[in-house]
Structures are given as C-alpha cells and as structure tokens.
Amino acid sequence: MLKTTSAHNQEESTSINEHSFDGVNKELLNRLPSEQEKAQKSNNRNYPSAPFRPIQLHYNTHILILFLESVIYSLIALAVCIPVWIILIVLIPLGFTIKLVLRACQCVVLSQRQSSNAHVNCYPQPVDTNDLQWLQKKNHNKQVYQALVTMEKGLEIGKICELINTKLVLAESDFGELLYPRLTQKIIYFSCSGYCWTFDDNFAVENHVQQIKENICTQYDLQAYVSSMANKEMSFEKPLWEIHVLFDYGTFGDTLLMIRIHPVITDGISLLRILSRSLTDGHTSFDLKPRFGNKFLFLHTLYSICIGPLVFLQNKMKTTESNPLQNKELSGENVVAWSSPLSLVQATRLKEITRSTINDLFLAISASTLRTFLQQRKGIQNPYNVLANIPVDMGADRLYIKMGTGFCFNHIILPTNTEGVLPKLWEVKMNTDEFRNSPNAQVMFGAWWIAVKCLPICLCYKLWNHLHNQSICTISNLQGPDQVVSFCSKKIKSLRYWMPPQADQSLSISFLTYNGRVHMTVIADKAVIPNAHELTEIFDEKIRQLTGLLAHRYIPGDQAYLKLRLSDLSQTNNSNQDSDQSISELHAHVSSVNQQLSCLKSKLASSQEQSDESAILMEQVEALRQEFRGLIEELRKRESATDFDENVPFMSPSCSSTQV
Secondary structure, three states, rough: OOOHHHHHHHHHHHHHHHHHHHHHHHHHHHHHOHHHHHHOOOOEEEEEOOOOOOOOOOOOOHHHHHHHHHHHHHHHHHHHHHHHHHHHHHHHHOOOHHHHHHOOOHHHHHHHHEEEEEEEOOEEEEEOOOOHHHHOOOOOOOOOEEEEEEEEOOOOHHHHHHHHHHHHHHOEEOOOOEEOOOHHHEEEEOOEEEEEEEOOOOOHHHHHEEEOOOOOOOHHHHHHHHHHHHOOOOOOOOOOOOEEEEEEEEOOOOOOOOEOOOOOOHHHHHHHHHHHHHHHEEEEEEEEOOOHHHHHHHHHHHHHHHHHHHHHHHHHHHHHOOOOOOOOOOOOOOEEEEEOEEEEHHHHHHHHHHHOOOOHHHHHHHHHHHHHHHHHHHOOOOOOOOOEEEEEEOOOOOOOOOOOOOEEEEEHHHHHHHHHHHHHHHHHHHHHHHHHOOOOHHHHHHHHHHHHOOHHHHHHHHHHHHOOOOOOOEEEEEEOOOOOEOOOEEEEEEEEEEEEOOOOOOOEEEEEEEEEEEEEEEEEOOOOOOOHHHHHHHHHHHHHHHHHHOOOOOOOHHHHHHHHHHHHHHHHHOOHHHHHHHHHHHHHHHHHHHHHHHHHHHHHOOOOOOHHHHHHHHHHHHHHHHHHHHHHHHOOOOOHHHHHHHHHHOOHHHHHHHOO
C-alpha cells in the first residue's frame, strides 16, 4: 500500500513537473526575441561618442612641412610601386591570355547548343569590364536604378508603348545600327567566358511597359509601391529594364512613369541623355558640366601609375569607428522617401556665397542630416566622422551616347563629428579640393580593370565589397535638363531617381536637378532606418537653417557692384525734388511688393500638400523676399543721403579750418 501510494505520488509529481516544464518552455519561447527584435536590439546598442576637437585648417600648415610630407610620401610610394608593377607586368598578360583562350572555346560550346536550340546566337558580346561590378548577386540590396517621372495627363498605355518602341527600342543610327542595342539584349553566363550580351528573340515591348493595377491615391501609397519595387530583382530571362505606368494620380490626374533599369545597361548620366535626346519632343539635349575624368586626365594618369599601389592599399586599410548605420544584420527590405523640392536658384546662391560647389553643398547638408539623425534617433552625442561612397564620372564627352557604366566609386569623409552646418561645409570643401587634386579616382578606376584581368571575378567581388563596406552610405548627384521638357506634347513636371546602396550598406542618398529644382531621395534598409521620412525632414530643416544663416550675406563680387550703384544713386540726389519723387516711388514699390508677398504667403499656407504648385509658390516667395530686401536697402540709403544733404552745409575751406 505504501509502495502504491509512493508510486502514485511519484507519477503525479512527474506529471506536474512535466506540465510546469512545458509551461516554462512556452513562456521562454514567447520571450525569445524575433529576428526583427534582434536587429532592432543591435541597432539600439550603445555606440561610442567621439571627443570634441577644434577644426584644423590645412591652409595654415607651413609650406616647408607640406613639402617634406610630399617628398616622404613620394619615396614610400616608389618603394611600394616598383615591386607591385613588376608582379603586375607578369600577371596581366598571363591572365589576359588565359581568359582569351577560354573565350575562344565559347563558339565551340555555342555551336553545340545552337544545334539543339535555335534561339542561341553564335557571337555574343562580352560584358564590359567596368559593367561587371553590377552582376554580383546580393542578398540585401537589389541592383536596380529607379526613376519616377511625373507628367501631364492625356496619354494611354498603347500610345506610350508605341512611342517607347519607336523612339528608343528601334532607334537606328545613320549606318542602320541600333542606337541602344542593350534594350533588346539579355545577359547569359558561360562557364568558359563569363557574362555576355545576347539578343532576346522573344522580345516584345509590351512585356516591359505595364500599367500599375494597384489603387494608388496618396503620396504614402506611392512611396509604399516604390519601396516594394526596390525590393524586387530584375529577371535575367529578358532585357533588364521595365516601365510601370500609373494614370490619374493626385489632384491634377497626372501620369507617372516608374522606370526600373539594371545598372549594367547604363549609368545615370547616359540614361538621362538617352531620355532627353531620344524620347522627349524636339530631341532636347542639355549641356553637361565638364566631366571629372577629362580634367588633368593625363597628369593624374601618370601620377596614379607611380603612387597607385600605395593609394589602393591606403583605401583598403581605412577603418572607421563603430556606427549604427553600419549594421551587418540587414533585413533586405528597403524603404524610400523624398523631400520637398529645393529651388536651384537658392542652392546656387548658397554655394556662391560660400564659394563652394553644388556637390560640396549637398555633401555638407547630408553630413549635417546624418549627424542630427544619429544624435536624435541613436543617442550618440557626438558621432565620429564617417566615410561615404561617391560615384565619380570618368567617361569622356562624346557626341554620341555610349551605354554602360562610366564612373567609379570613391571614398570621401563626411564631417559628422563637426558641429554646425557652415563649419561642415568648410571641411567638406577642403576634403573635396584635396580629392580633386589627387589621382584617387584614376587609381580606383584602373584597379578594377587590373583586378578583373588578373583575378577570378568572385575574388574581385569580395575585394570590392570590403572596400564598399568601409563606407556607411552612397551619395550621388545627377544633373538633368535646365528647362521643362515634354513627352508627346505632355510636360514632364518632376524627375526623381534612386541609386541602390552598394555591398552591405544600409543607406543611399540621391540628388537630381531638373527645371530649376533639386529633388533629394533616400533609400534605406528598414532594419537600420525604419522611417526614411525622418532623413528628408531633417534635410529640409538643415536647408532652412543654412538659408537663414546666409540670408543677409552678399555673393562675393556683387558687393562692389552694390556700392557703385548706391554711389551713383547718391550723386543723382542733388535735386531735392527729384530725390523726394524717387523716394515716393520707392515707397509705392515697397508697398506693392509687400502686398504681393502677403498674398503668396496666404496661398502657400492654404496648400497643405507638398505639390509642385507649392514648390513654385515657395520660389516666388523667395524671389519677392530678395526684391523686398533690396528695395529696403536702397530706400534707406537714399533717405540717409537726403538727410545728409539737408542737415550738413557745404564746408568751405575757412569753415573746415575753423572746425578742425
């Protein structure tokens, strides 16, 4: 009886323990963090804050010290250069010969396939060396350019397909060749010769131009759709481009074209030139600024041959402090956003006042935006400086358009450790000036070519991924047409584009200028930056802050003209009657401008959405404000000159000697 009772108690306690153990297991499983919570926890961990330091101006360094530094650097570069080039002289011909032999086997393989498959053509074109960098398969960031074109309503999907097929796909040169053959070609891979272009026999423009079926009514819906498309890879079973068309969007029923194109087809500059020259009415072309690759190309090429190996080793060994934007656990889900358009006139005024460039201005404001984001959202009091990838255009200026990648990526320091927008701009200007006077762009451009010729492509990808992962983001800037262009008599209102982040980067910031306005866009990984709107809002705030700081500054060179103008005005005020009449006219003009300014402000306050109309109103308000300030300044000058003429008598020599 005792044994039975004890056995019963043991079984009961065992069942209770098993039940309690199961409950504990379930509770523990419920408490285990999900993948999203793990990524969020890694993002929210404590990151070190940089010590505060004074800004060091390189211009204050003694010239003798700079000379000694350059001599020592040149000696070290020569010591590294000589053995490296001896090795490369052997490896480059050897690697080139091996790949040429493998490519010769390609026709044999293709001839065997052609007997069973008639769609395989015999002489495919190998992918260019600089285009191979885009053919790496990545888990997180999808390799696709996205551009959003907003235009007037009135076109149908059939008409759009016909125009694209006629003006782009079937466009021919004077010699009867296709101008843009890659639009009808797809990429295939051969184990002996690598990636090659081949024509798609099943090509149809209807498979690439499609109407968006989703119900998209608001800007939030549109951004969600663009974000979803940014997470989809391009299919290699057909040519790597597509256009999505949305009708009746927004208040004015606009037509939207979302262009998706793989970077291996062409880069952003060539794409803009193709769309402007072939697709728009009147074959509009716009003048590009002088390309970086053509300025001092010969001297920088010679210099890069001497110090190239040392520069490449320096770029590879660069290290940055731990940063929450350099998260290795990316979700692979990207989100996009864009800011309200910025007046190019306003941006040009800011860069002329600070004697910088548009690129310097955008880099400085991007650095200030990232600093504020890291302070407010990540809790870092004083972030360290970070590295950013910038694409440097190395293409030559040609009358005809050559499809392909004509740029290379280079590192530049973003001064997120510097407080204040203007000091950041000074430091960015010093960094960019140093970069322009260095052969870094030629070194990185040539290093990729040498690596592809000597090494297997998989090793090239690993090496360049390491270089890209040293930077936290990619920042690019494209120059579009200066005036409004039209497509089939429909005006194009705005242009925006997104460059994909490189390697395992979590952020890419893009700028595009069109019709006197600058559009800033952001694409970010959701695990690192869940809400990309925060960056665009901070960017708008920094623009307003910098504009306010420089509101009363004159553009260098214009102040002398203003003094000359005011001296001429004071000389014309000898007649009191004429002076009073001109002052009264100025008062009337000031009141008229003030009334116009009040009306525009009321219209701007009534428009709630960030539409193109509100952007135009903002530009008009800014122009009237500048005119109002000029009138007030001129009015004060004339009134002071009039008071001086009335109150101070003409001083004769006797009078002056008496007063002295």
